[in-house]
Amino acid sequence: MTSHRLTPYLFVLPALAVYGLFVAFPILDSFRMSFLHWESPLLPPEFCGLDNFQQLATDPVFWRALGHNLLLLVGSLLLQLPLAALLAFLLHYPTWGRTVLRTAFFAPMVMPTAAVAVLWQYVYEPGNGLLTSLLRMTIDQEFSHAWLADPKTALLWIFVTICWQYTGFHMVLVMAGLSAIPTDYFEAARLDGASEWQVCWHVALPALRPTIAVSATLSIVGSLKYFDLVYLMAGGLPESSREVLATYIYRLAFDQNQGRYGYGSAVAVLLFLAALAIVTPLQARRLRCGGAERTAAVGSGGRAA
Amino acid sequence: MKKFTCRRLVPFCLRHAVLAGFLLVTAYPLVWMALTAFRTEGDAQARPLGLPRQWVMTNLAEVVRSGDFGSAYANSLMLCTAAVAGAVTLAALAAFAFAQLRFRGSHALFLLFLVGMMIPVHVTLIPLNRLLGVEGLGIKGGLTALAGPYIGFALPISILILRGAFAALPPDLLDASRVDGCSAWGVFRHVALPLSRPALATVVIFNFLTMWNEFAFALTLLGPGRETLPLALTQFKGEHDIQITLTSAALVLVVIPLIIVYVFAQKHIIRGLTAGAVKE
Known part of the structure; x- marks a missing residue:
């Protein structure tokens, strides 16, 4: 291409400027702020070294929040992903209304998470919500349960909502993986007398390993990005039971004008480091395996949890 | 497609039953929300399931008017x-x-x-x-x-x-x-x-x-x-937390246009949202 030596930089510069100002700079700035004792927007910040991090080490709310992130992650890996894979396998056979089903299962992904949260708050409404009403109709006329107000189980019901929104997404990924497997594989196995179960378990599943790795990586990265649903649905719980890391940052800094920018930034720094620590090895492995194009995008947008 | 035999029929039915079950779980909350938007508040309190006893547009009208x-x-x-x-x-x-x-x-x-x-x-x-x-x-x-x-x-x-x-x-x-x-x-x-x-x-x-x-x-x-x-x-x-019909109407106004666009452009939207995770 007939171009000046500087031309490539001119192409990259606008993107780099916006990215630097609104993504890179804020991240570095949160490192700086995490070393500040800054408990209110009205007070001047003071340098305090690692005090914020020391305080975090003994902050039960922080550890519970981290635990909630991990629980949601384990749930999506052990329950959501297998469910998504099951649906994808079922749909892989000739099925009535296959396209309609696929479209319907994916539909919640298109909704704003805020709308999903509002909808499911009514599903879980203790008085005349959908779930309560269904149970009253079928099991016990007097049934009543404050689904989202019980600290012990609220997270479970939020997890159900997460599955409702994201299972279809992972199902579509697995479906794409399945359709990429040459049908000869299946035919050969069937000719050798394998049962359908064996075909799925011993032929399709091993061939799906890259797809499942992508799905799992998405779940792992996404598990650090939970915010909307938890913030909106767990608001009524006591402080120690309602937070994930992202909502804790928000509440420390902005809720009821707390303005604990320094302490909140310390949580943010740990969230950033956790994301980096989780993703770097996964990414490096993918790059080594030459699957970069396929999986480099796994952190995308924060929608895929 | 292969001929149906009894040995094939059972898995076939089982498969469709599971899929239909999941379809119900996915779609019913949305349908329920849409129906609630057309109920009177009293109806929603007394009979939250099933079809509205009386279809009203007042909820939608009020949300639009606000x-x-x-x-x-x-x-x-x-x-x-x-x-x-x-x-x-x-x-x-x-x-x-x-x-x-x-x-x-x-x-x-x-x-x-x-x-x-x-x-x-x-x-x-x-x-x-x-x-x-x-x-x-x-x-x-x-x-x-x-x-x-x-x-x-x-x-x-x-x-x-x-x-x-x-x-x-x-x-x-x-x-x-x-x-x-x-x-x-x-x-x-x-x-x-x-x-x-x-x-x-x-x-x-x-x-x-x-x-x-x-x-x-x-x-x-x-x-x-x-x-x-x-x-x-x-x-x-x-x-409007306690007015479930009103909030449902608001939800309908936010979600339904999105769903309609999705239904018409679903192929492109699914490909768009899974881009990067699925190889083209």
């Missing part, structure tokens, strides 16, 4: 259109350089962009509030405050997808246009962009939906009266 959602739609539409246009333009330029131009530091710069995909946006909530607030750029509270972060966080995935598309262009074609004396800009503008329409469409859809549905930045950066749609909905819910 006016907030009209301006929220306008806000979201303006913001997302501008931010998507900005993000796709910047991303296309950078992606073209990464795919087709050789320059020092290109690998490091590309990796720098990739890191952005892994980061939970919430890491930047506090610094961005300072940056955009009165001590910084002074635009916090207005819609423009969201454009920067939206574009910034849209760039990594957009650059990644577009770089893939630009790198897959036929080399002969690019060489030919170079021989004809096209500058790098000329190749980008007249060869690469027109040939990459599908990838551009994917990027537009992905970013538009992500921005349309974004909540955390909107929650922290917007001032009163400047709500985007998701924020307006949650605030409406906060104000």
